[in-house]
Amino acid sequence: MNIKPFYLFLLLLCSALLSCSVNSHYSPAKKYPRKQLQEDFLLMQHILEEKHPSLYWYTPKDSMDFYFSNYYNAIADSMTELQFAWKILAPAVDKIHCGHTSVGMSKAYRKWAENKRFPSFPLFMKIWNDTMAVTANLNRKDSVFKRGTIVTSINGIRSKDIIDNMFDYLPEDGYANNVNYIRLSSNFSYFHRNIYGLSKTYKVTYIDSTGKEQKDTLPLYTAPQDSVKKDNLAKIERKNLPKEKKLLQYRSLQIDSSGKFAIMTLNTFSNGRLRSFFRRSFRELRKKKINNLVLDIRSNGGGRVNLSTLLTRYISRKPFGVADTSFAKSRTLAPYARYIKGKFFNNIEMFFISSKASDGLYHMKYMERKRYKPKKLNGYKGDVYVLTNGPTFSAAALFCNAVKGQPGITLVGEETGGGWYGNNGIMIPDMVLPHTKLHVRLPLYRIVQYNHVSIKGTGVMPDVPVPTSYEALLKGYDRKIQLVRDIIMSKTN
Numbered sequence: 001m002n003i004k005p006f007y008l009f010l011l012l013l014c015s016a017l018l019s020c021s022v023n024s025h026y027s028p029a030k031k032y033p034r035k036q037l038q039e040d041f042l043l044m045q046h047i048l049e050e051k052h053p054s055l056y057w058y059t060p061k062d063s064m065d066f067y068f069s070n071y072y073n074a075i076a077d078s079m080t081e082l083q084f085a086w087k088i089l090a091p092a093v094d095k096i097h098c099g100h101t102s103v104g105m106s107k108a109y110r111k112w113a114e115n116k117r118f119p120s121f122p123l124f125m126k127i128w129n130d131t132m133a134v135t136a137n138l139n140r141k142d143s144v145f146k147r148g149t150i151v152t153s154i155n156g157i158r159s160k161d162i163i164d165n166m167f168d169y170l171p172e173d174g175y176a177n178n179v180n181y182i183r184l185s186s187n188f189s190y191f192h193r194n195i196y197g198l199s200k201t202y203k204v205t206y207i208d209s210t211g212k213e214q215k216d217t218l219p220l221y222t223a224p225q226d227s228v229k230k231d232n233l234a235k236i237e238r239k240n241l242p243k244e245k246k247l248l249q250y251r252s253l254q255i256d257s258s259g260k261f262a263i264m265t266l267n268t269f270s271n272g273r274l275r276s277f278f279r280r281s282f283r284e285l286r287k288k289k290i291n292n293l294v295l296d297i298r299s300n301g302g303g304r305v306n307l308s309t310l311l312t313r314y315i316s317r318k319p320f321g322v323a324d325t326s327f328a329k330s331r332t333l334a335p336y337a338r339y340i341k342g343k344f345f346n347n348i349e350m351f352f353i354s355s356k357a358s359d360g361l362y363h364m365k366y367m368e369r370k371r372y373k374p375k376k377l378n379g380y381k382g383d384v385y386v387l388t389n390g391p392t393f394s395a396a397a398l399f400c401n402a403v404k405g406q407p408g409i410t411l412v413g414e415e416t417g418g419g420w421y422g423n424n425g426i427m428i429p430d431m432v433l434p435h436t437k438l439h440v441r442l443p444l445y446r447i448v449q450y451n452h453v454s455i456k457g458t459g460v461m462p463d464v465p466v467p468t469s470y471e472a473l474l475k476g477y478d479r480k481i482q483l484v485r486d487i488i489m490s491k492t493n
Helices: 005-019 034-051 061-073 081-094 107-113 159-167 178-186 188-196 225-239 243-250 274-287 305-315 343-353 365-369 395-403 470-475 479-492
Strands: 031-033 078-080 123-128 131-137 150-154 201-207 213-219 251-255 262-266 292-296 323-328 383-388 409-413 422-426 430-432 439-441 445-449
Touching (some): 034 078, 034 081, 034 430, 061 081, 078 081, 081 188, 123 178, 123 188, 131 470, 262 274, 274 305, 292 479, 305 395, 323 365, 323 422, 383 479, 395 422, 395 445, 409 479, 470 479
Parallel strands (some): 383 409
Antiparallel strands (some): 131 150, 150 201, 201 213, 251 262, 422 445, 430 439
């Protein structure tokens, strides 16, 4: 039985009081009248209609008009910030099919929720296709739901229907939902709580060791006080890591003990002093004559396009570009500037980086014209194996598109979450809705990739597909790394 929203928020509030001090100026149980919620929704809609460069890229205007109207009419007489965000805004924004357009909670909510552990569904699960398999169980004494147990339904809802429904709340580029499988796998209980609400108990069906479907009941999980304290101490320790260890969270280079290959891990194009890291790393690879490079960008959600381009210059065998087309619908945030974070600098940047073209749009002509040459000094000439999956996004997907199909470069793994045709990944300020203070990311420029494929809504596809392996999940090894290692060792022996 689902707990009513009012009791849900009381439960969350009680949990917060037990775990740490509550921001006395904010209450997650506060409800906003329908009129204010409607005003926030209409403002979001109007800003998206006037400023979003790809609002109708994958969803025709008449369909988007229908969705906007449908969710506007679904606004209840009063709703909390959390209800409005998850029940109205998130599914409405999902219909755009833009991975750079998403809904975030207010600053006050995020501050209130910081360092809290909320009651939740107790199982973490790996999600792929229509399958859900347990990866961790917060109820440690439970002997039934061990790692690898296949869950087939929760509270009477089959796994396929749960996954399909959750996808309706999560943004993606086109139809490249591979990123959402990873999102659900990283924190299934978080999404289940916000989309389905909490239950006192959960009726779960699963496949037992004999292959038969069985039923069991799981209690709602509430974190003990000491675990909350441990979480907070761990966060403090991570915050106080030495600089070098922090940098390793962003990027690293390891040469295998065989001396036959190296693994470069890049988790972002935003941090990590990447210019000097690239320079040192590719110089080292040249001097040590490492002829095989495994480039792991499976956790790279993008970042600065110029750093993605710099990496491409070290790897590419031929000249390349970033965009065939890059434009905004406007050169200014007016008349909505007061609702956009960083409005002053965003307006200045938009004025200088784009100009009006004959199609009436404001193009970044330099990006459209510019072609880059491969690096001569320390440019990598060996074989490269690029590991990809759903979180390979935005600027990381631009890199994949640029190098895909080149001799000696092989994409291994899964479809990227970043769109193959293009994305909306340049300049993405937040709009802040005036009543609820909810944030909605607002992309301002569209990129159609250099030498792009047709607009089918997929991510960049791998040359060697390596889907999720149930065996690897059970045994706890990295199948993609293992496969590439086997390829390299077989050709070098």
